[in-house]
Amino acid sequence: xxxxxxxxxxxxxxxxxxxxxxxxxxxxxxxxxxxxxxxxxxxxxxxxxxxxxxxxxxxxxxxxxxxxxxxxxxxxxxxxxxxxxxxxxxxxxxxxxxxxxxxxxxxxxxxxxxxxxxxxxxxxxxxxxxxxxxxxxxxxxxxxxxxxxxxxxxxxxxxxxxxxxxxxxxxxxxxxxxxxxxxxxxxxxxxxxxxxxxxxxxxxxxxxxxxxxxxxxxxxxxxxxxxxxxxxxxxxxxxxxxxxxxxxxxxxxxxxxxxxxxxxxxx
Amino acid sequence: xxxxxxxxxxxxxxxxxxxxxxxxxxxxxxxxxxxxxxxxxxxxxxxxxxxxxxxxxxxxxxxxxxxxxxxxxxxxxxxxxxxxxxxxxxxxxxxxxxxxxxxxxxxxxxxxxxxxxxxxxxxxxxxxxxxxxxxxxxxxxxxxxxxxxxxxxxxxxxxxxxxxxxxxxxxxxxxxxxxxxxxxxxxxxxxxxxxxxxxxxxxxxxxxxxxxxxxxxxxxxxxxxxxxxxxxxxxxxxxxxxxxxxxxxxxxx
Numbered sequence: 317x318x319x320x321x322x323x324x325x326x327x328x329x330x331x332x333x334x335x336x337x338x339x340x341x342x343x344x345x346x347x348x349x350x351x352x353x354x355x356x357x358x359x360x361x362x363x364x365x366x367x368x369x370x371x372x373x374x375x376x377x378x379x380x381x382x383x384x385x386x387x388x389x390x391x392x393x394x395x396x397x398x399x400x401x402x403x404x405x406x407x408x409x410x411x412x413x414x415x416x417x418x419x420x421x422x423x424x425x426x427x428x429x430x431x432x433x434x435x436x437x438x439x440x441x442x443x444x445x446x447x448x449x450x451x452x453x454x455x456x457x458x459x460x461x462x463x464x465x466x467x468x469x470x471x472x473x474x475x476x477x478x479x480x481x482x483x484x485x486x487x488x489x490x491x492x493x494x495x496x497x498x499x500x501x502x503x504x505x506x507x508x509x510x511x512x513x514x515x516x517x518x519x520x521x522x523x524x525x526x527x528x529x530x531x532x533x534x535x536x537x538x539x540x541x542x543x544x545x546x547x548x549x550x551x552x553x554x555x556x557x558x559x560x561x562x563x564x565x566x567x568x569x570x571x572x573x574x575x576x577x578x579x580x581x582x583x
Numbered sequence: 584x585x586x587x588x589x590x591x592x593x594x595x596x597x598x599x600x601x602x603x604x605x606x607x608x609x610x611x612x613x614x615x616x617x618x619x620x621x622x623x624x625x626x627x628x629x630x631x632x633x634x635x636x637x638x639x640x641x642x643x644x645x646x647x648x649x650x651x652x653x654x655x656x657x658x659x660x661x662x663x664x665x666x667x668x669x670x671x672x673x674x675x676x677x678x679x680x681x682x683x684x685x686x687x688x689x690x691x692x693x694x695x696x697x698x699x700x701x702x703x704x705x706x707x708x709x710x711x712x713x714x715x716x717x718x719x720x721x722x723x724x725x726x727x728x729x730x731x732x733x734x735x736x737x738x739x740x741x742x743x744x745x746x747x748x749x750x751x752x753x754x755x756x757x758x759x760x761x762x763x764x765x766x767x768x769x770x771x772x773x774x775x776x777x778x779x780x781x782x783x784x785x786x787x788x789x790x791x792x793x794x795x796x797x798x799x800x801x802x803x804x805x806x807x808x809x810x811x812x813x814x815x816x817x818x819x820x821x822x823x824x825x826x827x828x829x830x831x832x833x834x835x836x
Contacts, residue, residue: 326630341634348642355649379670388674395681402688407740407836420836422742424688427696427834443654469723469737476728477765568700572740572836 347545354553355440362444362506366451376447386446390414393454394582398424401456406574408456411510411559412582413437418561420572428572430565433515438555441508441583449583456578457505463532464500465525468571497525498566501533504579509556512570514563557581694832695795695823697813699738702805704815706826714822717805719798719814720835726763734759736810743789743833748824752786752796754778759810783817785824789833795823 366373380389394412401408402424410419410426413435420428444452462468477483500512511533517523537554544551561569625632689709696705699720706714721738756776761768769775783797798804798814808814813835815823827833 337631338634341638345638345641348638349645352642352645353649355646355653359653377670379666382667382670384667385670385674388671388678392674392678392681395678395685399681399684402685405741422834422836424685425690425694425742425832425834427836428698439650440653443650471723471725471735473725473727476726476762479765481765483763483765564701568698568836571700574740 347541350545350551351541354551357550358440358507358553358555362448362452365506366448369451372451373447376450380450381446389446389450390582393450394580396454397456397580397582401578401580404456404578406577407572408578408580409459409569409573410580411557413557413559414582418559418565418569420569428565428568430561430569432559432561434560436556436558437583438557440553440555441557444583452506453581453583456580457508459573459575459577459579460503460505462500462502462570462575463536464498464570465529466496466498466500466567466570468575497522498563498570499526499529500566500570501529502579503554504581507552507554508581509554510579510581511556511558512566513558513560514566515560516563690832692831693826693828694834695827697738697833697835699740699807699835702807704813704819704823706823708826713826714819716816716819718819719804719809720807721809721811722807726759728762732758732762734762734810738809738811738813738835739791739793740835743793743835745787745827745829745831745833746790747788748827748829749786749788751779751784752782752794754782757792783815783820785820787824787827795833796820 379385398410398421401410401421405423407420407422407427410417410421412418413432416432416435418430418432419426477485497517498512498514502510502512504510513526514522517526541551543549690707691709693706693708693713696707697718697720698704702718702720704714704716704718705712722736724736725733726736727733754777756778758768781799782794786794786796788794793811793813795813795815797817797820800808800814801816804814804816
């Protein structure tokens with residue numbers, strides 16, 4: 317009782333700055349709690365997606381959960397997604413995390429393959445129930461947007477020379493393409509984020525670019541979260557998959573992929 | 584002599600020890616002072632610090648609880664061995680069918696894959712790699728001639744087929760070749776448009792004016808220097824010419 321009285325006394329003696337502090341502290345606290353519970357919304361969203369497809373849920377046999385069958389059923393979903401992908405004309409990406417392989421393919425033909433050096437899966441994806449995983453990844457997922465530290469098309473603008481003398485002065489020097497450190501973030505359907513990092517970050521410039529890249533992503537995420545919070549909307553949870561591959565492969569893959577393309581993902 | 588030497592060492596040792604003790608006591612005193620100050624500061628603002636800790640720790644705990652709850656895997660399965668075997672066989676059969684369909688997508692004869700980012704090509708026969716070497720692809724130069732005309736020198740990406748094959752090709756220079764050199768553009772069939780020997784011994788057409796051909800500038804192979812065509816060295820060009828037929832697939836990425 318005495319303790320409570322002493323707290324009340326402090327409360328009565330508090331200046332207006334204290335109340336302002338408490339108010340902002342409370343606002344900040346609720347925001348953090350909203351962010352903390354965001355994975356529940358995401359899990360529920362995926363659950364609703366699965367429930368909405370009654371044909372799929374009815375066909376999904378409980379025997380698929382058997383440890384001997386799990387990998388087979390995942391493999392089947394992956395192959396079916398590849399088959400669907402092959403119906404598309406453009407260059408597409410295939411990410412097979414279980415075999416640590418990334419492929420580029422056109423109409424089902426693998427045209428480039430690279431090994432994943434290291435990858436990290438989001439906890440939500442790691443603990444995804446089998447039925448959710450099969451539902452989400454048994455078809456190609458469209459890419460919604462990219463953000464990267466390298467340009468997709470390293471265009472160099474040149475103006476036509478007025479005469480042969482000027483042309484000789486501007487004698488053609490091969491442009492060996494801009495070799496910036498490569499970091500690419502790719503947002504796909506269901507608001508999953510796939511982050512590609514170059515394998516080695518040796519120099520200061522590489523690490524600086526990496527810092528800038530993640531700072532930008534974090535800033536964008538925070539702004540979006542604040543918008544949702546003050547707009548009284550649900551906080552969005554974006555599961556992230558981070559993948560490290562050799563820098564040349566990353567450049568080739570990023571430059572090859574069209575703006576609107578599809579990705580097949582095997583966890 | 585020896586005792587003097589030992590004494591001097593002892594003296595020095597005790598001197599250093601005193602200095603170290605002094606320094607240590609100073610450092611300890613300083614650290615203790617900081618500790619005391621921060622303790623009094625904490626006492627004064629304990630509600631603020633407790634509040635901040637609460638604001639940060641509680642959401643972290645909430646998130647951890649959520650992860651624990653989500654990781655509970657409900658995996659209900661009830662089956663006997665016969666059902667399991669049947670299900671396994673069914674899935675394997677279905678995978679086999681899909682695999683067959685996927686394998687049929689890959690050309691069985693010769694095809695070429697060109698990587699325009701690393702300027703390399705790979706010639707395949709089915710699943711077998713026949714040759715992998717350097718090539719040159721589009722430079723990504725955007726040539727502007729005033730406000731009216733512009734040309735983009737990039738190699739198109741996607742799936743193509745060989746449309747035609749020629750030996751000893753003659754290059755009919757397009758308008759941009761003159762604009763790029765600062766020369767006036769001649770009429771359509773002017774003799775200055777025709778150049779012999781610059782495309783190598785063979786050329787394979789991909790359509791829309793894009794060719795796989797040879798080059799006089801072999802030192803630039805492996806660099807993005809072309810106007811959109813694919814340049815190979817003489818040896819590779821001959822191999823590709825002999826291997827690829829009209830209709831063979833060319834994949835560029």
